Each structure stands twice: as C-alpha cells, then as structure tokens.
Amino acid sequence: SRTANRLTVVRGSARCPTAAAAAAARDGRSKSKWMGVVGLEVHAQLCSNSKLFSGSRVQFSAPPNALVSFLDASLPGTLPVLNKHCVEAAVMTGLALNCTINKKSMFDRKHYFYADLPVGYQITQQRCPIAINGNLAYSLYVGRNRNHMIPKLVRIQQIQLEQDSGRSLHDDARSQTLIDLNRAGIGLMEIVMKPDMCCGDEAAAAVRELQLILQTLGTCHGNMAEGQLRVDANVSVHQHGRPYGVRAEVKNINSPRFLARAIDYEIQRQIDILENGGKILNETRAFDYKTGQTISLRDKEGKQDYRFMPEPNLPPLAIFDNETLSSNVNPQQVVNIDHIRELLPELPDAKRKRLVEKYGILAEHSFTLVNEDGLVQFFETVLEQTEANPKKVIGWILNDFLALLKQNNLSVNQSPITPPALAELLTLLEKGFISSSAAKQVFVELWEGEGKSAVQIVEQKELGLIQDHRKLEQICQRVIEDHPSEVSEIQQGNWKVLNKLIGQVQRATHGRAAPTVVKFILEKKLS
Ligand SMILES: Nc1ncnc2c1ncn2[C@@H]1O[C@H](COP(=O)(O)OP(=O)(O)OP(=O)(O)O)[C@@H](O)[C@H]1O
Numbered sequence: 001s002r003t004a005n006r007l008t009v010v011r012g013s014a015r016c017p018t019a020a021a022a023a024a025a026r027d028g029r030s031k032s033k034w035m036g037v038v039g040l041e042v043h044a045q046l047c048s049n050s051k052l053f054s055g056s057r058v059q060f061s062a063p064p065n066a067l068v069s070f071l072d073a074s075l076p077g078t079l080p081v082l083n084k085h086c087v088e089a090a091v092m093t094g095l096a097l098n099c100t101i102n103k104k105s106m107f108d109r110k111h112y113f114y115a116d117l118p119v120g121y122q123i124t125q126q127r128c129p130i131a132i133n134g135n136l137a138y139s140l141y142v143g144r145n146r147n148h149m150i151p152k153l154v155r156i157q158q159i160q161l162e163q164d165s166g167r168s169l170h171d172d173a174r175s176q177t178l179i180d181l182n183r184a185g186i187g188l189m190e191i192v193m194k195p196d197m198c199c200g201d202e203a204a205a206a207v208r209e210l211q212l213i214l215q216t217l218g219t220c221h222g223n224m225a226e227g228q229l230r231v232d233a234n235v236s237v238h239q240h241g242r243p244y245g246v247r248a249e250v251k252n253i254n255s256p257r258f259l260a261r262a263i264d265y266e267i268q269r270q271i272d273i274l275e276n277g278g279k280i281l282n283e284t285r286a287f288d289y290k291t292g293q294t295i296s297l298r299d300k301e302g303k304q305d306y307r308f309m310p311e312p313n314l315p316p317l318a319i320f321d322n323e324t325l326s327s328n329v330n331p332q333q334v335v336n337i338d339h340i341r342e343l344l345p346e347l348p349d350a351k352r353k354r355l356v357e358k359y360g361i362l363a364e365h366s367f368t369l370v371n372e373d374g375l376v377q378f379f380e381t382v383l384e385q386t387e388a389n390p391k392k393v394i395g396w397i398l399n400d401f402l403a404l405l406k407q408n409n410l411s412v413n414q415s416p417i418t419p420p421a422l423a424e425l426l427t428l429l430e431k432g433f434i435s436s437s438a439a440k441q442v443f444v445e446l447w448e449g450e451g452k453s454a455v456q457i458v459e460q461k462e463l464g465l466i467q468d469h470r471k472l473e474q475i476c477q478r479v480i481e482d483h484p485s486e487v488s489e490i491q492q493g494n495w496k497v498l499n500k501l502i503g504q505v506q507r508a509t510h511g512r513a514a515p516t517v518v519k520f521i522l523e524k525k526l527s
C-alpha cells in the first residue's frame with residue numbers, strides 16, 4: 001500500500017541513518033535506494049506595531065481593509081519608508097541563526113499579478129539579502145518511544161526582508177472574490193534553508209525549533225494556525241551518488257504535523273512516478289489536509305518571469321557595527337549589529353544545556369520545560385525558594401503542575417499556584433513535615449486557591465506528620481495492646497507481621513505518623 005511504502009522509503013533513506021538499515025533489510029534494495037531531499041522556505045511575520053514600508057497599524061482580526069494606508073493600496077505618488085524596528089528584528093534573527101549580517105543589502109521588485117497585490121510587484125530582497133550563511137541546530141527524536149535523540153543541523157541560505165501580500169476571500173455563494181488589504185505590506189522575513197533535510201519528521205522538528213527561537217527573540221509570534229509562520233516545502237528525491245532531482249514546492253503549510261505529512265506523501269509520490277518511468281515536474285503544489293495528499297496548483301516549467309529589478313525608491317540598506325559607526329551619525333538613527341548582539345536573550349538550545357548541567361535533570365525534561373512558555377522561569381523560581389532538590393522539583397513541575405495546566409487549558413502565567421507557594425509545599429515535604437500523599441492533597445488545595453499558604457493548609461487540615469515522640473508512643477502502645485496475636489507472632493520471630501502493626505498506627509493517625517519513628521518505637525517495645 002501507499003502508506004506502507006511511504007514509511008519504508010522515508011525511513012529507509014540513507015540520510016536518516018537510524019531506520020535505514022532496518023528498512024533495507026525488510027524491503028530489499030529496490031525501495032530503499034531513493035532518498036528524500038527537503039529544503040524549506042519559511043515566511044515569518046515580523047512582530048512590529050506598523051508595516052514594513054508604511055505607518056499602518058498591524059493588528060489581527062481588524063475589520064477588512066481597516067488598516068490600509070495609501071501606500072498599501074498602491075496609490076500613485078506614495079513612497080516606501082523602511083521600518084527600522086523590522087530591520088532590527090531581522091538582524092537579531094540572523095544573529096540567533098548564526099548568519100553573517102550583510103552591512104549593505106538591497107531591495108528589489110518582484111513582479112507578479114494577483115488581485116491581492118494591487119501594485120503588481122512585491123518588494124523583497126532577491127540579490128543581496130540582509131543575512132546569509134547561517135545554521136539552525138535542532139534535535140530529532142526517534143525510536144519506538146521517541147526517546148532517542150539525534151542532534152541535527154540545517155544550513156540557512158539567507159534571510160530576506162519582504163512585504164506580505166493582501167488576502168483574497170472567495171465567496172462561493174455569490175461567485176465573487178473580495179480583497180482584504182490589512183495584511184498587505186506587513187513585514188516578513190523569508191528564511192531560506194538549504195536542502196539538508198530528508199524527511200517530514202526532520203522538517204517538522206526544524207520548524208518547531210525555529211518557531212521557539214523566534215518566540216524567544218520576540219521577532220515573530222510564530223503562531224502557525226494564525227498564519228504568522230508559513231512554510232513552503234521544496235521536495236525532491238534522488239539516488240545515492242546521483243545529482244539532486246527536480247523539486248516540487250508544496251506551498252503554505254501551517255502546522256508542523258501537516259508539514260511532516262505533506263513531505264512524506266510528496267517523497268513517496270515522486271518515487272512512485274520515477275519507479276514507473278515518469279518524470280517529476282518542477283511545479284507548485286498544495287497540501288490537502290483532509291485527504292493527506294498534495295495536489296498540483298500550477299507548474300513552474302514555463303518559469304514565471306518575475307522581472308526582478310532594483311527598487312528605485314529605496315536606497316541600499318546600510319547596517320553598522322561598533323567599528324563602522326562613525327562619530328558623526330546619530331546612533332538612534334542607525335541599526336548597530338553589536339548593539340543588537342548584546343540584546344540577544346538566552347536561546348532555547350543554550351537554555352536546555354544549562355538546565356541539564358546545572359540541575360542534573362534529563363535532556364528530555366529540559367525540552368518539555370523550554371517548550372512551555374514561562375515554565376523554565378517558574379521552575380527556577382521554585383528552586384531558588386525551596387530546600388527540595390531539583391530532581392524532586394522537576395517531577396512535581398512536569399507531572400503534577402503541567403498536567404493540571406493542560407487539563408485546565410491554562411498557560412503558566414495563568415496558574416493559580418505561584419512559585420513561592422509550591423516552593424513552600426516542597427520544603428515541607430523535603431523536611432519530613434508532611435507525607436507525599438499529604439503533599440498531593442495540599443497541592444490540590446493550593447490549586448483551588450483560596451489564598452492559603454501550604455503551611456496554613458497543613459495546619460488547618462491537620463496534615464502534618466506527627467513527630468511528637470510521646471504521642472506516637474502512646475498510639476503504638478495502644479495498638480500493641482489491641483493486637484495480642486500479632487504481638488505473639490512477632491515475639492516468636494516473625495518480624496514481617498510488624499508491618500501490620502505499623503499499618504494500624506498509620507490508620508489511627510490518618511497516615512500522619514512519621515514511618516521511621518513508628519518502626520523504631522514498635523521494634524523497641526517488642527524486642
Ligand atoms: N533539489 C532540491 N530538492 C529539494 N529542495 C531544494 C532543491 N534545490 C533547492 N531546494 C530548496 O528550494 C528552496 C529554494 O528557495 P528560493 O527562495 O531560493 O527559490 P524559489 O523557491 O525559486 O523562490 P520563491 O521565493 O519564489 O519560492 C530552498 O529552500 C532550497 O533549499
């Protein structure tokens with residue numbers, strides 16, 4: 001079947017080494033000789049209050065055509081003015097992706113005709129983009145339980161600044177197309193990756209990591225469902241040692257999961273064609289998430305001529321660093337690479353490594369922490385304020401805290417439990433003032449949040465372990481008196497029965513007796 005083949009071939013690709021051997025053994029040579037080649041173009045909407053070349057506001061879900069300046073509507077006589085904040089965001093993204101920032105980049109006009117592009121061209125950076133030659137490190141989880149991590153790297157060819165287009169809304173009932181220009185002119189970064197990936201899983205993992213980096217930088221919100229991050233997947237197949245095949249481009253995929261499915265489908269489609277003596281077309285395709293297939297939109301064979309030309313209304317974009325910044329320019333007026341480098345936050349990869357090294361937690365736990373907005377900070381604030389050790393704390397954060405957040409569909413900063421409250425609870429547990437079952441109970445009470453602290457809850461609900469030696473002795477004495485047959489068994493040497501008596505003491509104290517103390521008292525009394 002197609003599905004079976006697809007799995008074989010994608011996993012069997014020699015560039016996905018983990019599964020290659022197994023797949024080859026299962027299927028013989030003929031199916032595993034093909035390798036997928038994948039290169040992504042990612043369009044990321046820049047976080048900015050205004051558009052790339054006009055002062056129109058950027059806002060989602062505004063009424064159609066409410067955010068359109070004369071320039072966005074392409075009125076004659078209007079001129080583009082570059083938004084400095086967008087340039088800074090692109091430079092910061094370039095630095096985070098280990099790119100070289102071009103001190104001089106250029107804007108070009110790329111011509112094509114579409115109803116949502118009234119001027120007839122898009123301003124983009126074709127010949128000389130703002131950033132080049134970077135890379136993105138990401139991790140691929142493989143294996144049956146996805147618990148084996150393989151570090152991967154994809155090269156970044158370039159990052160270019162460009163404008164977004166408007167949107168066409170098709171009204172089938174009236175067979176009309178309506179145009180909304182709110183999106184027209186919003187700043188985009190096109191992040192172009194080299195064809196270094198080989199399957200859907202790799203592409204999805206790379207995009208997730210990119211998304212996290214952009215969100216950490218604050219240069220793009222990265223919400224794929226809202227179209228802030230859109231991915232075009234270029235896919236081809238070839239045989240080992242042979243030149244790359246012709247690529248098809250699957251446009252505008254808006255989730256990592258669909259990206260993976262679209263790519264794996266496309267690889268198998270191309271293999272099927274080639275195995276049957278056919279030819280791959282250099283075409284643009286779309287992914288239909290309902291059927292899980294890619295479908296042809298238009299072929300590029302008759303190569304669309306974009307008639308690139310320099311944008312005459314924008315001078316070359318000059319960017320400075322400390323060395324090139326001369327004393328006669330106002331630093332407020334220019335973009336300084338060194339200044340932006342200083343503002344770079346700790347990136348997800350560095351953060352994960354630091355968490356593992358500093359606190360001794362598992363690598364996969366560091367991924368979960370970093371993936372959840374605000375969770376690392378929560379974890380570290382708890383650690384600063386508690387005496388419990390990090391390995392215990394991570395368990396509570398990931399199993400109890402995160403589970404309740406997900407159940408209630410809340411983000412970390414909407415949590416009813418604050419870091420100091422959890423820290424206090426875990427200290428009580430660590431010091432042996434409460435049992436772990438009592439701790440779970442306190443945790444739930446904290447979550448329900450009547451503003452009481454862990455200590456107050458423990459006191460009011462009498463959840464504290466009974467440490468008082470005299471009181472415990474009295475209870476143990478009573479249990480001994482009430483269980484003569486067990487006592488005589490123990491005295492005949494059957495010490496296993498002691499557990500039964502310990503259980504009775506716990507029953508009498510509702511689980512609040514310190515177990516080691518109880519054992520010590522009973523042993524002393526019975527020996
Ligand atoms: N043989 C190939 N197989 C798969 N991907 C490829 C192959 N050759 C190039 N690519 C990928 O195709 C993409 C080319 O993007 P680029 O922006 O340079 O050109 P384009 O797709 O022609 O332009 P446009 O921006 O108009 O879509 C890159 O992501 C690159 O990695």
Ligand SMILES: [Mg+2]
Nearest residue numbers: 041190192232
């Ligand atoms: Mg491109």
Ligand SMILES: [Mg+2]
Nearest residue numbers: 041232234249
């Ligand atoms: Mg493309």
